Amino acid sequence: AKPQRTAMSMEEAKQFLRAEPADGGPSLYDHLSQVLLKVILERPADANQFFEEISAAVRTEATKTAPPPADEGAAEVVPPAKEAQLKWVDTQSAMFVESTEDAPEGATFPDLYREAAMWKWAGIGFGDDENYRLYLALKALAVSKETGVRFWGKIITRGGDYYVAEVKSSEEDFAEIDPNLMEGAMGPNKYTYFVTKGTGEPWTQLPHVTPKQIVVARQIKRFLTGDLTAPVCSYPPFPGGTEANLLRAQIAQITADCVLSLKGLVKAGEEDDKEVVPEEEEDAAVDGELNELSTWVHAEIDIMPHGRCQAMPEKDEEEEGGEEEPVEYPEPKEPCGEIAEDVVEETGKALWILRTCPGGAGVGPKSLVYAKSLKWPGAVSVAAGKKVTNVYVGFGLATSATPQTYTPPMPGKILPEWGLPAEEEEEPQLLTEEADVTVAPPKEEEEEED
Amino acid sequence: QPGATRVPAATTTMELQNVASLGPSGYTLSIEEKSALQVSMLAIQRKENLPNKLVFWGKIMGETNDYLIAYSLIPAYYFPVKRFYYCTTANMSTLVQMPILSPEWKELSAAIKLPFRGEPSALMIEGAEEPEEPEVAEGEEPPPPVEVFREQHRLSYVVSQIDHDVAVVPRGAFIVDAAHKVTKNKFFEGLSYPAAGSLANYYHFRAPESARAAACLEKPGIVRPADFLDPIAEDAPAGVWSQFYDSSSTMSLLRSFYWPGYFFYHVCETGEYGGVYIGDGLANEDLPFML
Numbered sequence: 001a002k003p004q005r006t007a008m009s010m011e012e013a014k015q016f017l018r019a020e021p022a023d024g025g026p027s028l029y030d031h032l033s034q035v036l037l038k039v040i041l042e043r044p045a046d047a048n049q050f051f052e053e054i055s056a057a058v059r060t061e062a063t064k065t066a067p068p069p070a071d072e073g074a075a076e077v078v079p080p081a082k083e084a085q086l087k088w089v090d091t092q093s094a095m096f097v098e099s100t101e102d103a104p105e106g107a108t109f110p111d112l113y114r115e116a117a118m119w120k121w122a123g124i125g126f127g128d129d130e131n132y133r134l135y136l137a138l139k140a141l142a143v144s145k146e147t148g149v150r151f152w153g154k155i156i157t158r159g160g161d162y163y164v165a166e167v168k169s170s171e172e173d174f175a176e177i178d179p180n181l182m183e184g185a186m187g188p189n190k191y192t193y194f195v196t197k198g199t200g201e202p203w204t205q206l207p208h209v210t211p212k213q214i215v216v217a218r219q220i221k222r223f224l225t226g227d228l229t230a231p232v233c234s235y236p237p238f239p240g241g242t243e244a245n246l247l248r249a250q251i252a253q254i255t256a257d258c259v260l261s262l263k264g265l266v267k268a269g270e271e272d273d274k275e276v277v278p279e280e281e282e283d284a285a286v287d288g289e290l291n292e293l294s295t296w297v298h299a300e301i302d303i304m305p306h307g308r309c310q311a312m313p314e315k316d317e318e319e320e321g322g323e324e325e326p327v328e329y330p331e332p333k334e335p336c337g338e339i340a341e342d343v344v345e346e347t348g349k350a351l352w353i354l355r356t357c358p359g360g361a362g363v364g365p366k367s368l369v370y371a372k373s374l375k376w377p378g379a380v381s382v383a384a385g386k387k388v389t390n391v392y393v394g395f396g397l398a399t400s401a402t403p404q405t406y407t408p409p410m411p412g413k414i415l416p417e418w419g420l421p422a423e424e425e426e427e428p429q430l431l432t433e434e435a436d437v438t439v440a441p442p443k444e445e446e447e448e449e450d
Numbered sequence: 451q452p453g454a455t456r457v458p459a460a461t462t463t464m465e466l467q468n469v470a471s472l473g474p475s476g477y478t479l480s481i482e483e484k485s486a487l488q489v490s491m492l493a494i495q496r497k498e499n500l501p502n503k504l505v506f507w508g509k510i511m512g513e514t515n516d517y518l519i520a521y522s523l524i525p526a527y528y529f530p531v532k533r534f535y536y537c538t539t540a541n542m543s544t545l546v547q548m549p550i551l552s553p554e555w556k557e558l559s560a561a562i563k564l565p566f567r568g569e570p571s572a573l574m575i576e577g578a579e580e581p582e583e584p585e586v587a588e589g590e591e592p593p594p595p596v597e598v599f600r601e602q603h604r605l606s607y608v609v610s611q612i613d614h615d616v617a618v619v620p621r622g623a624f625i626v627d628a629a630h631k632v633t634k635n636k637f638f639e640g641l642s643y644p645a646a647g648s649l650a651n652y653y654h655f656r657a658p659e660s661a662r663a664a665a666c667l668e669k670p671g672i673v674r675p676a677d678f679l680d681p682i683a684e685d686a687p688a689g690v691w692s693q694f695y696d697s698s699s700t701m702s703l704l705r706s707f708y709w710p711g712y713f714f715y716h717v718c719e720t721g722e723y724g725g726v727y728i729g730d731g732l733a734n735e736d737l738p739f740m741l
Contacts, residue, residue, distance in 0.1 A: 050627065085700060120480055158689065223740045358481075359482075372511075
């Protein structure tokens with residue numbers, strides 16, 4: 001039978017609401033008074049619309065208890081956020097410690113915070129705080145290697161981003177390396193690169209790059225995974241195997257294609273090898289207007305299709321055993337080429353865009369100009385007066401010249417099987433297949449089925 | 451004792467003041483762009499009497515100029531709608547609403563794979579000519595101009611595609627209120643540090659398309675925040691989203707590799723999050739080769 005609902009007096013109603021539920025915890029009266037208290041204290045704009053959320057929030061706050069005090073001697077359970085953040089704090093604080101010794105001679109590092117103001121016009125920036133920490137990290141690298149360091153840029157990967165720093169290679173690294181296998185400091189290995197996942201982390205040196213790696217890297221298109229030791233599974237197979245080599249090959253290509261300077265500030269070297277050297281004259285002036293493509297020139301040697309910058313080294317004829325067909329290698333391009341000549345071959349479209357900043361209503365005599373690469377999205381070169389700074393922030397991938405989807409190279413033809421020998425041989429030893437052995441299955445006596 | 455005043459939660463994408471949080475992405479807005487956008491975004495909000503203010507959506511690079519795009523969230527039943535506005539870097543002081551597209555032009559836009567030119571009135575069909583101006587008799591008003599397929603239409607399509615594919619919100623940032631309307635959760639506390647490391651806690655901010663999520667939205671009763679949106683963890687192929695913490699381990703960052711240039715950040719244990727797209731507006735169709 002339905003229970004009678006007699007009218008309750010005020011006291012009975014209050015008693016009913018204050019009744020404690022069977023499983024412990026606050027009564028409805030307590031809960032409602034907590035909710036109303038929260039609304040009065042916090043004064044949210046539309047409390048009615050969010051009433052259920054406020055009520056749920058009060059419930060979760062009520063059930064939150066302080067963690068039990070750790071037993072003496074037991075290991076402290078550290079929340080993962082705390083551990084990771086404290087680790088970062090330690091690495092960063094180490095960078096801020098002032099060094100007691102003078103910086104060694106030869107250790108030069110860029111004024112990153114000034115260059116960052118130039119990059120910001122081109123839309124590239126890491127935030128002011130991070131810029132300064134990056135500056136400290138580069139300074140630490142320069143001091144530890146006692147050499148000049150340039151900030152090359154940032155490569156985006158699937159597992160975090162790499163900061164890349166550029167250091168001039170020393171000739172001794174290449175003394176023992178076969179020049180047929182790898183070009184030394186006159187080629188793509190003019191610089192040695194160091195990468196790190198975050199400021200304050202140790203810098204890892206990338207291996208030197210070989211021409212074969214550059215040739216294959218131009219044929220594959222892969223995102224980097226963020227782990228330098230990860231294998232590169234690609235077709236054609238990448239020689240040298242790990243992601244560190246692939247990263248180095250991409251960096252080499254980007255440097256060769258995208259590091260720019262201004263005409264009048266650099267000139268071609270006078271040696272036999274192709275080289276770009278800075279103008280030593282004191283009053284070297286920029287030759288041309290900044291907002292014209294012809295004023296910008298490449299500051300690094302172009303890498304040819306076969307992966308080298310300079311002509312192939314002469315082969316000693318005594319060392320070679322048999323005769324080899326001479327391979328035609330292309331001639332290296334003239335150094336300090338204008339970027340106006342970088343065009344897509346089929347369409348003649350320019351591969352560089354120039355923008356003036358500030359432009360439009362704000363343009364003035366101090367406006368700087370930046371050049372943006374269309375072939376390597378993310379490569380930017382900013383010039384103001386006589387100062388040029390180059391930086392790259394991107395995935396490390398080139399765009400294709402014509403809009404088409406990437407297709408990997410087709411696999412090679414299937415090699416023919418060993419065919420018939422030449423007719424001159426007198427006793428041909430043909431390989432023939434053995435005839436199949438056919439054996440009739442034994443005849444089973446028919447059994448009666450059950 | 452709940453006594454602290456609450457900091458209002460950030461919106462789904464960028465307040466201009468929060469551009470500094472984009473630092474880990476490597477990209478930023480120049481002073482000129484930020485300054486002009488501040489003016490034009492406020493102008494549009496007030497002139498068109500929009501209920502919510504404009505937020506910065508992203509930047510699409512073009513050859514002559516770049517496009518800067520912003521949107522405002524219009525509350526609507528079932529799911530709030532985004533109204534997009536754009537301007538070019540040549541003329542940043544006026545934002546223009548994006549045009550609405552016919553299905554025919556949507557197909558045309560989907561077929562174009564070339565980079566953007568940066569001129570909104572550029573004709574997109576090869577061989578098309580500007581429509582002739584009709585003769586107007588004296589005293590009569592000129593007829594409305596004939597619509598021709600221009601780059602602004604392609605831009606509108608591409609922006610809606612990118613937003614559909616990659617706009618991300620963390621779990622709990624949007625909830626279904628008692629009136630069964632999807633609204634921003636003003637009491638969003640943020641994901642905890644370990645929870646922010648899992649892709650399963652991030653959802654597409656769009657009208658749900660998976661059958662399960664759409665059904666949850668329609669049934670009566672309380673809808674939990676995890677139920678009514680499509681999770682990004684179900685996007686194929688696996689690896690198209692990558693999540694990692696920034697170096698200070700205080701922010702969780704997401705990147706998309708199908709639309710390279712989309713970047714999302716969330717400050718763990720706070721209500722702050724945002725996402726922008728800064729890129730060339732081309733989908734990465736080679737993705738299967740690249741993972």
